[in-house]
Amino acid sequence: MSYAQGRARRAGAATAAVLTWAGLLAGAAGCTSGGAGGSAIGGMLGKPPAPEDAIRITPDDTDREVRPDRKLRVQVPDGRLESVTVVKEQDAQDSPVVGHLSDGGSRWQPDDDRLALAAKYTVDAVAVDDDGHRSARHTTFTTYVPGERFVGYVTPENRATVGTGMIVSLGFNRDIDNRAAVERAIRVTAKPAVEIRPHWFGATRVDFRPETYWKPGTQVTVALRLRDVEGARGVYGLQSRTFSFTVGRSQVSLVDAARHTMEVRRDGALLSTVPITAGSPKTTTYNGKMVVMEMLEVTRMNSRTVGFGGEYDIPDVPHAMRLTDSGTFLHGNYWAPDAPGRTNVSHGCVGLRDVKGGGSDTPAGWFFDRSLIGDVVEVVHSKDKTVAPDNGLGGWNMGWKRWKAGSAVN
Numbered sequence: 001m002s003y004a005q006g007r008a009r010r011a012g013a014a015t016a017a018v019l020t021w022a023g024l025l026a027g028a029a030g031c032t033s034g035g036a037g038g039s040a041i042g043g044m045l046g047k048p049p050a051p052e053d054a055i056r057i058t059p060d061d062t063d064r065e066v067r068p069d070r071k072l073r074v075q076v077p078d079g080r081l082e083s084v085t086v087v088k089e090q091d092a093q094d095s096p097v098v099g100h101l102s103d104g105g106s107r108w109q110p111d112d113d114r115l116a117l118a119a120k121y122t123v124d125a126v127a128v129d130d131d132g133h134r135s136a137r138h139t140t141f142t143t144y145v146p147g148e149r150f151v152g153y154v155t156p157e158n159r160a161t162v163g164t165g166m167i168v169s170l171g172f173n174r175d176i177d178n179r180a181a182v183e184r185a186i187r188v189t190a191k192p193a194v195e196i197r198p199h200w201f202g203a204t205r206v207d208f209r210p211e212t213y214w215k216p217g218t219q220v221t222v223a224l225r226l227r228d229v230e231g232a233r234g235v236y237g238l239q240s241r242t243f244s245f246t247v248g249r250s251q252v253s254l255v256d257a258a259r260h261t262m263e264v265r266r267d268g269a270l271l272s273t274v275p276i277t278a279g280s281p282k283t284t285t286y287n288g289k290m291v292v293m294e295m296l297e298v299t300r301m302n303s304r305t306v307g308f309g310g311e312y313d314i315p316d317v318p319h320a321m322r323l324t325d326s327g328t329f330l331h332g333n334y335w336a337p338d339a340p341g342r343t344n345v346s347h348g349c350v351g352l353r354d355v356k357g358g359g360s361d362t363p364a365g366w367f368f369d370r371s372l373i374g375d376v377v378e379v380v381h382s383k384d385k386t387v388a389p390d391n392g393l394g395g396w397n398m399g400w401k402r403w404k405a406g407s408a409v410n
Contacts, residue, residue: 057075058073080104080105081105089119155170164376168207176231177203214247257382279382319332340352341353
């Protein structure tokens with residue numbers, strides 16, 4: 001329904017309400033007895049009830065700044081409701097509010113009991129009393145317009161094809177205090193079905209994953225119903241959207257830092273063993289499972305941006321794939337061509353032999369062309385700790401029992 005149609009329909013409903021009451025009052029006036037001392041039927045049966053008494057609607061007519069937890073109700077003390085029509089106007093669009101009758105038709109309430117924010121509601125109700133008399137009422141009210149909103153920034157992108165290690169990650173622009181309410185407003189489902197559970201990392205991030213890597217071919221759908229959800233006091237969600245992504249083939253690569261090799265397996269079968277260089281003894285590479293988060297044909301790497309001094313500033317690192325938020329990459333290396341397969345010389349990254357500008361026929365180019373965001377790279381035998389579960393998409397390094405314990409709902 002268009003905005004103009006909604007206004008026209010509400011105007012018609014209001015006119016109908018006026019005409020109904022005009023007809024009722026005209027009918028009462030026509031039943032007056034002939035003598036001067038005669039009285040109208042209103043004197044015999046009592047004064048006709050005012051519309052607001054015959055049909056009680058909350059919130060009240062013309063109420064403003066109504067909070068979302070107020071209950072929308074239409075009730076009659078006697079008789080039954082014949083019809084109730086509620087229209088919500090939000091963002092210049094009209095939409096019907098679906099509800100149901102209860103208590104023998106004496107009460108109506110919406111199926112979704114939470115009011116939308118920044119919206120105008122129009123209620124048209126018709127009731128019939130025990131004597132068969134009809135009455136109508138038309139009311140409007142507007143809801144609270146919040147001054148602060150929160151949004152969630154989601155990985156991966158809509159319609160993406162990803163590796164089997166992808167984790168659905170939402171980062172929020174504000175601290176979330178009501179985490180259970182926000183968690184309930186996010187639904188992640190898969191075909192074929194698999195159990196998917198959330199884990200909160202602090203106040204601004206929640207990740208979702210299954211117990212083990214996704215099965216290739218899985219279709220994953222993420223429904224965000226965050227609009228009007230109160231994430232913190234006075235801070236409400238803005239988003240209401242659904243998106244999906246597809247899990248592609250399985251590719252898991254095992255980096256052995258001690259042997260200076262990387263075994264690349266596709267759907268369980270070994271594709272190739274590639275020579276690598278890992279972190280030097282003073283700047284070792286994290287152990288553990290990491291997920292490709294970003295793929296760049298070329299990028300600049302400056303040691304100062306990751307907490308080092310001025311050890312390096314390389315403006316054209318080829319075939320760079322980000323593995324952690326803290327700056328771990330798997331990338332092409334052309335400045336130390338003899339290191340891969342022999343020695344570890346990097347500042348924590350995993351390097352593959354490449355040429356300046358990036359070559360398609362080099363080990364780095366070969367691996368880059370066969371990789372997806374969401375692929376898993378696991379490092380073993382490095383003299384470093386295991387990467388933290390919240391450093392990039394490192395959640396696979398956390399056991400399932402502990403992961404599930406990070407749900408705000410449970």
